[in-house]
Each structure stands twice: as structure tokens, then as C-alpha cells.
Amino acid sequence: MDILKERILREASVINSDVLKLDALLNHQVDPELTMEMGKEFARRFAEKSITKVITVESSGIPVAFATALALNVPLVFARRKKTLIADQDALTERVPSFTKGIVTDIMVSKQFLRPEDHVLFIDDIIANGDAARGLIKIIERSGAKLAGLGIVVEKSFQAGAGTIREQGIVVESLVKVASLEGGIIRFE
Numbered sequence: 001m002d003i004l005k006e007r008i009l010r011e012a013s014v015i016n017s018d019v020l021k022l023d024a025l026l027n028h029q030v031d032p033e034l035t036m037e038m039g040k041e042f043a044r045r046f047a048e049k050s051i052t053k054v055i056t057v058e059s060s061g062i063p064v065a066f067a068t069a070l071a072l073n074v075p076l077v078f079a080r081r082k083k084t085l086i087a088d089q090d091a092l093t094e095r096v097p098s099f100t101k102g103i104v105t106d107i108m109v110s111k112q113f114l115r116p117e118d119h120v121l122f123i124d125d126i127i128a129n130g131d132a133a134r135g136l137i138k139i140i141e142r143s144g145a146k147l148a149g150l151g152i153v154v155e156k157s158f159q160a161g162a163g164t165i166r167e168q169g170i171v172v173e174s175l176v177k178v179a180s181l182e183g184g185i186i187r188f189e
């Protein structure tokens with residue numbers, strides 16, 4: 001998606017050779033018009049998959065997942081980051097390490113919102129090692145719903161996450177792929 005590449009070159013900054021700061025576009029500020037274009041692009045790429053639900057993880061995945069759900073005319077469900085230790089019989093929970101925060105968090109989806117008859121499109125902002133994605137994929141599998149694929153705004157293809165998920169036979173569609181951040185320079189694939 002060329003417009004997104006241009007915006008990343010203008011508005012993102014390289015923190016180090018592993019981390020790209022995307023606060024201006026994804027993680028702190030959101031451009032509604034650009035986000036709607038992202039949603040339409042994901043909807044186009046998954047148009048033939050009979051999606052019944054879009055799912056993401058709070059919080060940075062929500063705007064683009066919302067845009068995708070609107071374009072597909074289906075509901076959006078977001079996995080919540082759980083802060084309570086009280087077991088909930090009606091929830092599916094997975095523990096995931098956080099790439100940027102260096103902590104583990106539990107993500108949770110109520111069984112009420114993920115049914116075996118659902119065809120789910122999982123949308124997320126950035127993929128690095130793939131831990132967050134793998135956690136939500138496990139939840140989707142445990143719900144009995146069918147995972148139609150993953151839509152990722154920024155895939156850092158020099159890290160293993162998206163590749164290992166593709167090796168599982170899951171379709172991963174990325175709007176841009178960042179091949180390297182070496183020397184403070186953003187290089188796209």
C-alpha cells in the first residue's frame with residue numbers, strides 16, 4: 001500500500017534496529033481517512049472468505065479492525081487485556097509476552113462473542129515475533145471458530161512472527177513489509 005509507505009517514511013521514526021515508532025499513525029494518533037483506506041484494503045483482500053467477524057487485541061489494533069469490520073459489514077470483537085485473576089468460566093484466555101513492554105499480559109475473549117460457526121478475520125497493527133498473534137490464534141482455535149486469515153498493517157519481515165504463522169498454513173496479508181531498520185533507515189520489501 002504505497003500511501004501507507006509514504007506516510008511511514010514521513011511520520012515514523014526508528015528507535016533501534018528492531019523497533020519502529022508508529023505513534024503518529026497507529027499507536028497514539030490515528031488518521032481516520034488513512035485508517036478507513038486500510039480497512040477497505042483488508043476487506044478487498046479477504047472479500048471471498050465469507051467473514052462473519054473481525055477480531056483484534058486492544059488497544060492499537062482497534063481502529064483499523066473497526067475500519068475493516070465496517071467495510072465488511074460485520075461485527076468487531078476485541079480481545080481484552082485482562083487485569084483480574086478471577087477465573088471466568090465463560091472466557092477464553094491466553095498469556096502473551098509483550099514485545100515493547102517486556103511484560104506478560106493475559107488476553108481474554110468471552111465465548112459469547114466467538115462461536116464455532118464464525119469465520120474470523122484477525123486484524124492487528126504490527127507483527128514482530130508473533131507472540132500476540134499466536135495467543136489470539138490459540139483463543140480462536142479453542143473457540144471452534146474458523147480463522148480465515150490475518151491482516152497486519154506493518155509486518156517487520158526481518159523478525160520471525162509472520163513467517164512462522166504462514167508456516168502453520170495460515171494466510172497472512174500485510175499492507176507493508178519492513179525488511180530492515182538497520183542504520184536508522186526504513187527499508188521496505
Ligand code: 5GP
Pocket residue numbers: 018019020021022023027060097098099100124125126127128129130131132133156161
Ligand atoms: P509480537 O507479539 O509480534 O512480538 O509484537 C506485537 C505487538 O508488539 C504489536 O501489536 C505492537 O503493539 C508491538 N510491537 C512490536 N514491534 C513493534 C515496533 O517495532 N513498534 C511498535 N510501535 N510496536 C511494536
